[in-house]
Amino acid sequence: MSAIITxxxxxxxxxxxxxxxxxxxxxxxxxxxxxxxxxxxxxxxVASTFVPGNLNELLMCxxxxxxxxxxxxxxxxxxxxxxxxxxxxxxxxxxEDVCTYVKSDVGMMAKGNLAPNGKKFPNPDVLLLSYTGCxxxxxxxxxxxxxxxxxxxxxxxxxxxxxxxTPNMIEYMVKQLxxxxxxxxxxxxxxxxxxxxxxxxxxxxxTAEEDLVWVLQSAKHKPSPIxxxxxxxxxxxxxxxxxxxxxxxxxxxKFLREEVAERLGRGQGPVTPDGDMGQEKYRxxxxxxxxxxxxxxxxxxxxxxxxxxxxxxxxxxxxxYDFGFRHDPDKPLETLAEYxxxxxxxxxxxxxxxxxxxxVKDYDADGLLINSIKSCNSFSAGQLLIMREVEKRTGKxxxxxxxxxxxxxxxxxxxxxxxxxxxxxxxEQKRTSARTAA
Amino acid sequence: xxxxxxxSATGPIVARAQALFEDLSFxxxxxxxxxxxxxxxxxxxxxxxxxxxxxxxxxxxLGILGGGDQLEVIHGDAYYQSYICRIPRSTVELGVSxxxxxxxxxxxxxxxxxxxxxxGMWKMMFPQVYVxxxxxxxxxxxxxxxxxxxxxxxxxxxxxxxxxxxxxxDDELHRxxxxxxxxxxxxxxxxxxxxxTPWLAPAAEVYLVLRAGLVLPVDEHSTMLRAYLTAAxxxxxxxxxxxxxxxxxxxxxxxxxxLIKSLELSGCYVVDDDLLLxxxxxxxxxxxxxxxxxxxATAFLHHSESTAAKYExxxxxxxxxxxxxxxxxxxxxxxxxxxxxxxxxxxxxxxLQHVLNKAGIPFIAFKYAENSGQMQPIREQAGTFADSxxxxxxx
Numbered sequence: 001m002s003a004i005i006t007x008x009x010x011x012x013x014x015x016x017x018x019x020x021x022x023x024x025x026x027x028x029x030x031x032x033x034x035x036x037x038x039x040x041x042x043x044x045x046v047a048s049t050f051v052p053g054n055l056n057e058l059l060m061c062x063x064x065x066x067x068x069x070x071x072x073x074x075x076x077x078x079x080x081x082x083x084x085x086x087x088x089x090x091x092x093x094x095x096e097d098v099c100t101y102v103k104s105d106v107g108m109m110a111k112g113n114l115a116p117n118g119k120k121f122p123n124p125d126v127l128l129l130s131y132t133g134c135x136x137x138x139x140x141x142x143x144x145x146x147x148x149x150x151x152x153x154x155x156x157x158x159x160x161x162x163x164x165x166t167p168n169m170i171e172y173m174v175k176q177l178x179x180x181x182x183x184x185x186x187x188x189x190x191x192x193x194x195x196x197x198x199x200x201x202x203x204x205x206x207t208a209e210e211d212l213v214w215v216l217q218s219a220k221h222k223p224s225p226i227x228x229x230x231x232x233x234x235x236x237x238x239x240x241x242x243x244x245x246x247x248x249x250x251x252x253x254k255f256l257r258e259e260v261a262e263r264l265g266r267g268q269g270p271v272t273p274d275g276d277m278g279q280e281k282y283r284x285x286x287x288x289x290x291x292x293x294x295x296x297x298x299x300x301x302x303x304x305x306x307x308x309x310x311x312x313x314x315x316x317x318x319x320x321y322d323f324g325f326r327h328d329p330d331k332p333l334e335t336l337a338e339y340x341x342x343x344x345x346x347x348x349x350x351x352x353x354x355x356x357x358x359x360v361k362d363y364d365a366d367g368l369l370i371n372s373i374k375s376c377n378s379f380s381a382g383q384l385l386i387m388r389e390v391e392k393r394t395g396k397x398x399x400x401x402x403x404x405x406x407x408x409x410x411x412x413x414x415x416x417x418x419x420x421x422x423x424x425x426x427x428e429q430k431r432t433s434a435r436t437a438a
Numbered sequence: 439x440x441x442x443x444x445x446s447a448t449g450p451i452v453a454r455a456q457a458l459f460e461d462l463s464f465x466x467x468x469x470x471x472x473x474x475x476x477x478x479x480x481x482x483x484x485x486x487x488x489x490x491x492x493x494x495x496x497x498x499x500l501g502i503l504g505g506g507d508q509l510e511v512i513h514g515d516a517y518y519q520s521y522i523c524r525i526p527r528s529t530v531e532l533g534v535s536x537x538x539x540x541x542x543x544x545x546x547x548x549x550x551x552x553x554x555x556x557x558g559m560w561k562m563m564f565p566q567v568y569v570x571x572x573x574x575x576x577x578x579x580x581x582x583x584x585x586x587x588x589x590x591x592x593x594x595x596x597x598x599x600x601x602x603x604x605x606x607x608d609d610e611l612h613r614x615x616x617x618x619x620x621x622x623x624x625x626x627x628x629x630x631x632x633x634x635t636p637w638l639a640p641a642a643e644v645y646l647v648l649r650a651g652l653v654l655p656v657d658e659h660s661t662m663l664r665a666y667l668t669a670a671x672x673x674x675x676x677x678x679x680x681x682x683x684x685x686x687x688x689x690x691x692x693x694x695x696x697l698i699k700s701l702e703l704s705g706c707y708v709v710d711d712d713l714l715l716x717x718x719x720x721x722x723x724x725x726x727x728x729x730x731x732x733x734x735a736t737a738f739l740h741h742s743e744s745t746a747a748k749y750e751x752x753x754x755x756x757x758x759x760x761x762x763x764x765x766x767x768x769x770x771x772x773x774x775x776x777x778x779x780x781x782x783x784x785x786x787x788x789x790l791q792h793v794l795n796k797a798g799i800p801f802i803a804f805k806y807a808e809n810s811g812q813m814q815p816i817r818e819q820a821g822t823f824a825d826s827x828x829x830x831x832x833x
Contacts (some may be wrong), residue, residue, distance in 0.1 A: 093791060095784035097521075102785065131576060131749070135551045138576070139785035145753050146789055149800050154576055154749055159548070161557055161571025168593075172586035176577055227719075291650070348571070349558025374521045377781055381526065382555040384517050389562065401517065429662075 011359075016273040022234050026174035029253065032119065032242050034066055037119035042300045045189055048124040048144065049316045052087045053157055053433075055339040056059035057201035057245035057327070058181070059362030066242040067124060069140070075116045077292025077406035085111060086407050098409040099136045100375045102143065109147060123148050126188045128181070132157040133317070133345030134378040153184050155398040157340040163348050165341050173337035196330055201245035202329040208239055209321045211253035215260050216322055218361050219310040223280035225263035227270040229309035230299040233290065271305040281306030282427055285385060287313045287352075288379050289372040291403035296409045298403070299357025301417050305424050311359035311367075313352065353389045360394040366427045367396040369420075374378040374404045397430055399423035447669035448643060451662060459655050459695070462509055463533065464621050466653050467500050468540050476794040478601060480568075482545040483529070483536060483553055484690040485747055487572055488734050490618050493656060494610040495598040501562065501652025501716065504528040507694040508811040517559070523779040525691035526556045526808045530627060533564060543568035543601060546592075549690060549747045550781050566793035566818030568601055570594065576749040587738060591731040602643065611730035617656045619723045624663040625651075626718060627671035629710065631667060633767035636707035637677040639670050641685075642699045678705075681827040684769045685711035686790070687776035687783040689745050693806050696813055701773065704817040712745060719743050746782035757793030757813045764799055770827045773820065776802035800827060 017028075018345055039046050047064040049055065051071065052075070056204040059066050076082040086100050090112060094103050108114070113121045129152055138154075145152045155176050158169045162348025183194050215235055219228045224234070235256060243249040263269075269277040273296050284302075286309045291298050302309065319325070320342050328335040368390045372380045384400070391398040401419050404410035447485045458466055479496045482489070489499040505511065505528030513534045514527030540629035544567055544618045554808050557571040573590060575583030599605045605693065625648065632639035651659035680702065689712045701708055722741045725733040744759035760772060772794055777781035787803065794801050802823045804816060 006748055093788040094741075095787065095805075097779045098781060098784050111545065129749075135554070135784060136781055139782070140755065142750065142789060146756070146792065148793075149753070152751075152753070154751065155484070156576035156749075158573045159554055159571060161554070163548075168586060168589040170576075172575070172582065175582045175585070179579070179582060180577065253661040348561075349555050352558075353562075372519055374519075376556075377522065377779075378551040379591070380519060381522055382517075382559050384519070385559050385562065 009340075017271055017275045018273075019234075019259060019271045021252070021259050022043060024252060024255060025234055025237050028238055028243065028248060029092050029241075033117045036065055036144040037115050037117060039122040045125040046122050047126045047128050047185075050130050050132065050134075050137050051240050052134065052343040052345055053130030053155065054240065054244070054318055055128065055130060055155075055336055055340075056242060057198055057205060058177075058336060059128070060192045060194060060245055061197050061199055062185045064126070064185070067121070068241055069105045069144070071241055072108065072115070072121075073101040073406050076104050076108060076290050078225065078295055079116065080293060080408070081108075082293060082406035083408040086331050089133055093186070098375060099140070100405050102136060102140045104406045105140070106143060111227065113409075124150055126150060126185070127152040128152045128185075130157065130340065131155065132340045133159075133330060133343050136378070146272050151184065151188060153181050155181055156339070157337075157346060160347050160351065163351050165338060169341060170337050173340065174333045177333050186378075191310055193434070198332045199329040202327045202332055202335065204247065204250055205245045205327045206329070208244065208249040208253040208324050209319075210275040211257045212236070212239055213321050214257055214288075215253070216315065218260050218264055219308075220285075221264055221394060222364070223259050223267065223269040224308050224335070225268060225270065227272070227277075227288065227299075227309050227314060228271075229286045229312040230295070230302070231270050232309070234310055235344065236315050236318060269403055270303075270308060271377065272299065274300070274303070277303050277308065279306050282424055283308060283363065283365045284311070284361065285311045285356060285365045285368045286371060287368060287383065289314045289317075289373050289376065289405055290371060291411050292406050293408040293412065297413060298411075298416070300418050301413075305420070307420075308425065310363040311396045313344050313356060316355075318343065320344055320347075320355075343408045349386065351388055353393075354388065356390050357393045359391060360396055365396065366430075367391075368394075368398040369397050369423065369428045370400045372400060372402045375407065375409045376405060397423070399426070399428045441646050447673050447754055448481055448666060451669060452643050452646055453665045455650040455662070459646055460508065462505060462817050463537055464500065464540070464653065467498055469496050470655065476602075478542040479540060480543040480545060480598070481541045482572075482716075483525075483547060483556075484716065485549045485745065486574070486716050486742075487545045487547055488594075488738075489656070489716070490605065490614040490730075490734065491595055491598060493589065493617065494614040495602050497542075497598065497602065498655060501649075501714075502529060502532065502544070502633055503649075503652065503692050504808050505531055505559075506692065507696070507811065509736040511521070511809075522552060523777050523780055524809060526552050528808065530559070530563075533560070541567065543570070543598075544757070544765070545570050545572045546573045548574050552781075553690075568597065570597065574738065578701050578751065580736065580739065584732075584735045584739055587735040588731050591734060595731065607703065608730055609733060612726045614656075615724045615730060615733065616726050617660070621651065621656050621660045621663070622718055622720060623723070624660055626665070627702045628663060628667060629718070631670065632652060633709045636680070636682065636709050637675050638673055641711070642695055643670075643703055645695070645698055645713055648717050651717050651802045652714065658685075663809045678707075679772060679828075680705050682707050682709045682767065683823075684709065684760065684763050684767060684772045685713070685775055686772060687746075687774045687780070687787065687827045688713050689715050689747075689783070690780060691777035691808050693775060694808060694810055697806055697810060697816060700813040701820050704821035706773065709769050710763045712743070713742055715745060746786035747753070748789070749821035757790045760790055761793060761797045761799065764797075770800070770831065772799060772801040773823070774801060776803070778805045778807050800830070
């Protein structure tokens with residue numbers, strides 16, 4: 001008898017409340033999936049690549065459509081199909097210990113490779129292995145290459161082990177772009193590279209990046225008009241995915257900014273799936289990816305208690321923009337290198353600690369919460385030290401919960417809820433003692 | 439210590455290697471350092487670092503491979519969740535318990551995200567120690583990955599020179615390269631000897647003798663290798679009716695010594711493996727003329743082992759190193775032994791197994807931790823594998 005993984009579904013809820021920007025984003029994603037799944041008919045060529053180190057502007061120079069296996073795994077998590085895919089991958093020999101994004105992807109392929117719109121994903125014409133901030137990426141695309149038998153282009157991003165970008169790193173990456181990535185993309189796409197076209201896309205990226213940063217930093221206000229983790233995941237979708245460098249992204253982030261500005265003007269907190277959040281009681285910084293198989297249930301544990309996430313590291317995996325970096329159209333290849341080098345998971349542990357500690361201070365947060373992901377060593381290895389160090393530097397309490405990306409077997413709702421409640425009590429206690437001391 | 443070690447020709451050599459292996463205070467390295475004022479020790483983790491540069495700076499390269507099954511991890515567990523492999527936690531334990539307090543620098547090679555992140559942790563936990571994440575290119579063109587790597591080596595050379603207080607000359611590097619060339623030749627000879635006559639060079643002995651090279655100065659280790667080879671060739675040992683296997687996946691966190699012994703006891707001669715790859719990462723001699731850093735880079739790009747931590751640009755080549763290892767050592771099967779939660783080994787495994795399937799090479803797979811204590815299931819699995827190979831061969 002084969003094992004069956006079922007994720008307990010919550011009781012039918014009232015209709016999910018969404019910001020207009022969320023609805024818009026959903027439409028953009030749906031249109032993108034339609035574009036991808038109709039690639040065979042339209043003749044468009046497809047490049048699979050990763051969110052960290054995503055070179056969407058470059059791919060667009062060759063008319064290639066961007067497909068992101070991580071985003072597909074997330075979609076499968078949200079749609080509760082990833083559990084069966086993970087199991088399928090384990091059945092065909094993948095270890096229970098490794099990344100569940102990979103297994104969800106491999107399992108999805110084995111089960112028909114269907115996109116969220118129910119149509120079959122096209123086979124990629126090229127795998128752009130942007131090896132940035134995560135060792136698993138390298139193995140993932142070796143595994144996909146084995147299946148698809150298509151050309152794979154490696155772009156190796158050195159790790160910022162010493163907390164700095166050196167000229168050697170930039171030179172290495174630019175050389176790879178010039179002598180490996182671009183010539184191969186030209187050959188595969190049949191389109192000649194035009195650096196001015198790249199510059200134009202990069203200019204558009206900057207406009208969207210400005211608005212994204214404004215939105216993320218709006219959480220410094222009290223109450224915060226956004227949730228920078230659960231809501232933030234919607235906000236980063238277009239810019240981390242297939243839209244950076246497009247007019248669509250400019251339009252979306254302008255729209256989002258206006259929407260958030262209105263909420264800010266009205267003194268409103270974030271919109272949650274159950275409507276307006278109500279009183280903001282706790283302001284948190286969150287480190288680590290969320291769980292996607294119980295995403296709403298996880299989020300509800302926060303907003304039910306009046307907890308809003310004011311800053312998160314996960315919303316920086318596809319680019320860290322809030323410390324000043326913007327794509328620079330005047331140095332098109334160098335800026336792509338710098339972008340890849342600077343993504344969150346490519347930063348050394350001390351850099352990550354600096355970032356998180358500064359978030360706690362700058363966003364006047366009550367503390368740091370870490371959601372540690374069982375199958376993501378890039379994020380998880382070292383998080384206990386991060387927790388202690390941020391606590392020490394900020395004097396604010398930190399807490400630790402554990403779950404997984406898209407494997408429903410590792411989401412223990414009762415356990416997480418228990419820990420969160422204890423954490424909120426801890427914050428209350430800390431506030432009381434601070435008041436007493438004053 | 440095994441009493442028989444005292445009486446056989448190889449006995450004293452293996453006994454010395456085993457004593458080094460069991461000494462988690464690294465007494466030999468401490469004594470080496472204390473023997474002359476100003477000496478420095480540079481620790482490194484798997485998979486590979488160019489030890490020649492450390493040696494050329496008159497420093498001792500010291501391989502740090504976790505705590506094995508003899509170290510009780512008390513503090514280390516406070517740094518890692520249960521779903522992360524054991525080598526970083528036991529390495530942290532070695533650090534916080536003061537066992538590495540004589541180590542002046544630590545190199546963390548590019549092997550996986552756990553070791554990568556440990557480099558940052560080490561910087562924070564031991565700020566007085568020189569710490570470097572040792573990145574290597576995944577692009578193997580001389581003018582791209584090669585140039586990047588040479589510049590990384592220039593930085594390492596510069597840092598170590600600062601640490602010792604004077605530059606590292608090309609002549610010093612050439613001398614060190616020559617010594618390590620000799621050491622690698624001896625290691626290759628030992629592996630060839632074992633593949634030829636595995637009953638004369640038991641896997642556990644080869645492992646111990648090899649592992650001594652991670653603690654001893656290179657010339658001393660070469661002497662040990664020569665002595666072992668000479669002694670092993672004179673030894674009379676019974677030839678068992680074992681099958682011949684290649685052990686793979688154990689390139690980082692080390693299996694317990696008992697696991698290696700158990701494989702042979704259950705009927706599998708280990709005729710090749712990927713244990714302690716640093717000792718034979720470079721597969722041919724490095725040039726001792728010209729720019730020494732360029733020579734090390736060329737060797738890394740074009741004459742180094744294949745393993746899961748390295749990108750294979752050519753899909754057709756994926757896993758072929760294993761097929762070649764089987765052919766070279768006349769092995770009859772492959773045992774995949776990977777540490778629990780080891781991303782590189784476990785993500786690579788399905789691809790390698792597909793290649794073996796196509797080549798008609800039988801295999802089994804299991805996981806271990808460096809402190810695994812229960813060997814019975816492994817013995818049963820390996821024993822059944824050995825039996826099945828013999829049955830198939832007979833058919």
